[in-house]
Amino acid sequence: MSWFSPRGSGPRKEQGRVQVEVEPDVHRSLALAALCEEIRRRKLTVLDLGSAVGSNVEFLSQFGCKLFIEDLYAALSTRMDGDLAGPSFFAELLSVPEDTRFDVILAWDLFDYLQRKELAVFAEHLRRYTNRGALLFAxxxxxxxxxxxxxxxxxxxxxxxxxxxxxxxxxPSPRLAPAEVTNLLKEFRVDRSFLLKHGIQEYLLVRE
Structure with missing residues (x-):
């Protein structure tokens, strides 16, 4: 598990294009606010599916969270073109003890980078490591x-x-409809959902 990724000092090339530095945007997150209310109540075990970000580690540590970081997109990038991520892929990604249970999963925007079949398989795998009441932020x-x-x-x-x-x-964006989200993420129901002005739908789902 890698906590911090090295950064190059110059622009990187991707598929023949030089990556351009883009000024970051700041957006209000209603689902994050709701999630933080839960995090404050008790010490939780959190799975972060994004890349390791030091400030996020620091933020969650103040609440006494036990944090696991597994970079889903980095793992997806190692596949051969056209290969679908199946059960063995996700088992390798989450190579944690069988009795591990996550109270919170930070999926960020990563579901947009899975094919629908992959998302259904991944959701099934996540169910194995969550109990009723676990929260998923996407x-x-x-x-x-x-x-x-x-x-x-x-x-x-x-x-x-x-x-x-x-x-x-x-x-291209998969543009997952709300009905698809609940259908693919079986046994996770939408607890709260917010459509933000910048075209992002935030979901806070709860494990049934």
């Missing part, structure tokens, strides 16, 4: 395109997220 885009790589999200405070774009390249 952001789904309604734009026609999304960045070719997931955003890097930094928690500014309990009501705001910093969106750091890592590439200027775009890819």
């Amino acid at each position: 952001l789904i885009s309604y734009h026609k395109t999304i960045p070719a790589q997931p955003y890097r999200f930094r928690i500014k405070d309990d009501q705001h997220l910093i969106y750091e774009r890592r590439t200027g390249a775009e890819r």
Whole structure:
């Protein structure tokens, strides 16, 4: 498990294009605010599926959270083109003791980077490591395109997220409808959902 990723000092090339530094955006997060209310109540075990971000580790540590970081997109990037992520892929990603149970899962915008079949398989795997009442935080885009790589999200405070774009390249967005989200994430029901002005639907789902 890697906590911090090294950064290069110059622009990087992706598929023949030089990556352009984009000024990060700050957006209010209603679902994060609701999630933080729960985190304050008791010490929780948190699974962060994004890349390791020091400020997020620091923010969650103040509440006494036990934090696991497993970079889903980095793992997806190691696949051969056209390969679908199946049960063995997700088992390797979450190579934790069988009795591990996560109270909170931070999925960020990563579900937009899974095919629908992959998301259904991943949800089944997540159910194995959660009990009833566990919370899942996800952001789904309604734009026609999304960045070719997931955003890097930094928690500014309990009501705001910093969106750091890592590439200027775009890819088609799956544009998951609310009904699809609940159908693919079986045994996770939508507890709260917020459609934000910048075209992102925030979900706070609870394990049934």
